[in-house]
Amino acid sequence: MLPSAVVRELDPDAVPEGRRPRRTARDWAVDTCCFLMVVLLYLVTAVSLVQHPDVPEGLVVADGVLGGLSCLAVWVRRRWPVGLAVAMIPVGLVSSTAGWAELAALFTVAVHRPFRYVAWTAGATLAFAPLYYWLRPETGLPYVASLVFALLLTVCVVGWGMFVRSKRLLMMSLRDRAHRAETEARLRAEQAQRLAREDIAREMHDVLAHRLTLLSVHAGALEFRPDAPREEIARAAGVIRESSHEALQDLREIIGVLRTGGSDDAAGGRPQPTLAALEPLVAECREAGMKITLDHRVADPGAVPASVGRTAYRIAQEALTNARKHAPGAEVTLRLTGTCGDGLAITVTNPPPESEAPPVPGSGQGLIGLTERATLAGGRLQHGTTPDGGFEIRAWLPWG
Known part of the structure; x- marks a missing residue:
């Protein structure tokens, strides 16, 4: 060592x-x-x-x-x-x-x-x-004065050296503390990314289980009813094809993030939110006292894939939570735009807080998780302060 x-x-x-x-x-x-x-x-x-x-x-x-x-x-x-x-x-x-x-x-x-x-x-x-x-003996200097001079000179040299040592120890201690703080911050960020990946893996597990079950049911129907009408067979085959495609898309998203160690939380089978659940989320926040302006300009919300809608919902949910914590009393603007082929854009903006109440402290790990979600979905996310002192989160997700 x-x-x-x-x-x-x-x-x-x-x-x-x-x-x-x-x-x-x-x-x-x-x-x-x-x-x-x-x-x-x-x-x-x-x-x-x-x-x-x-x-x-x-x-x-x-x-x-x-x-x-x-x-x-x-x-x-x-x-x-x-x-x-x-x-x-x-x-x-x-x-x-x-x-x-x-x-x-x-x-x-x-x-x-x-x-x-x-x-x-x-x-x-x-x-x-x-x-x-x-x-x-020194010429022209008494014996006692010579001893006093030697004592003072030795004390000065020793004191100077100990001062240099203490200064170096202090500087190196501060440098070591800064290095440890950077290391701990990096470890916390990596842990937040790992937890976000595990959370995404749990959600995707539920979606894959649903799609594969649907695929199995329709495949079983075709196997046990080979004499079914042609229209019913075609409809079942279309459902199987679409479910397989969606399952493969979800599998590509989670192939690199499955890090759970056999946790039982993934087996809950709970329904996952999509873009359709965004308006109830805004209504719930309004009932809690938030001022929210919703600018929903998505051309065809029903055509948004479930995985994209779920990611958009999580981004909007975390952004509204951050605004409620750090800018109490401020009016938040939630804007959604996009079409199939151009992608889905989510922007959440809030001005500086109007309330005098102190903001709730946060660790910043939520933004790390949002960035991880957007990246895993094939999109991007940016955040930062606005010129007037507010805060803005901008995300883009692929839709096509």
């Missing part, structure tokens, strides 16, 4: 061997700036050490060599932050030019390690400070 981004960024040693991430361009820039700053302070300290009259030349050379090697060691501070900081404590005790590299290592520990590592390394550094200033 790969470690999280926070662990990879702030605790490099937690990444197993072979999976260590490479330095980014930002890492190289930061390391280069840190190295150059340490080298600059090293040169300043080395010059002052050379000009010191009481320091032997051999000690100056040894101090400079140790300081130079310490500056080069800054490049491995990300890989071994604690080890480098511990190694720099005795080196900084005998080399004044290595003190700046020691502070850089301490800063790296504060950025990349928990507080317990920082406390131990900073405490050890401060514990050797009195011995260092006793062996190498």
Whole structure:
């Protein structure tokens, strides 16, 4: 299992061997700036050490060599932050030019390690400070003032590093939360689509059962009454052909959405609404207090296929429900137009809510289900706000 981004960024040693991430361009820039700053302070300290009259030349050379090697060691501070900081404590005790590299290592520990590592390394550094200033007293600076300066410098470096660490942790936590929120939203949307598909499959199950039963009855009549009149045989054959065609059409719609795991709800045999049930739906909503303008311009409502009418009914029902929840008191316009061959168009529009009552909160999953229904029926559905602040749902279903 790969470690999280926070662990990879702030605790490099937690990444197993072979999976260590490479330095980014930002890492190289930061390391280069840190190295150059340490080298600059090293040169300043080395010059002052050379000009010191009481320091032997051999000690100056040894101090400079140790300081130079310490500056080069800054490049491995990300890989071994604690080890480098511990190694720099005795080196900084005998080399004044290595003190700046020691502070850089301490800063790296504060950025990349928990507080317990920082406390131990900073405490050890401060514990050797009195011995260092006793062996190498600063010219023109009292002993106590030197210790206070070392304490303040160490506290500033550690505090700065811990501030950087806390800021990175916060940013990565927010990024991780945003990623989890996006993942959860996607999972909720997928679940809503799955539930909508299952609901469509249940409805189609009832329709297929009805059509196949009708087909079986007429086929059985032809089998047991081969001497029936020619007109009756022709009528039964026409019913069989039409029922078979409709059953195949319904089967094509559900072939990719059957996802139920043996639920018993599909066996209810309840009647399914069609386009003819739209006007009773509008009347029921009006009785509940909604203001609805119905503009029904379908050329031949009786010729609309049952599957198309059922989908149109569900779209209108969900749109009216959304309008009642989110725009209470507003007048809703329901418009249906279409002819055989051109398709069936459904438009539901509502202005901004007129009532001061707060709208009922919704999750938006109903619109996902409507889009799924329209797509499975071979049509399309769009929704969005209008220029005046209202809301509109536009759907088109094939009819031909």
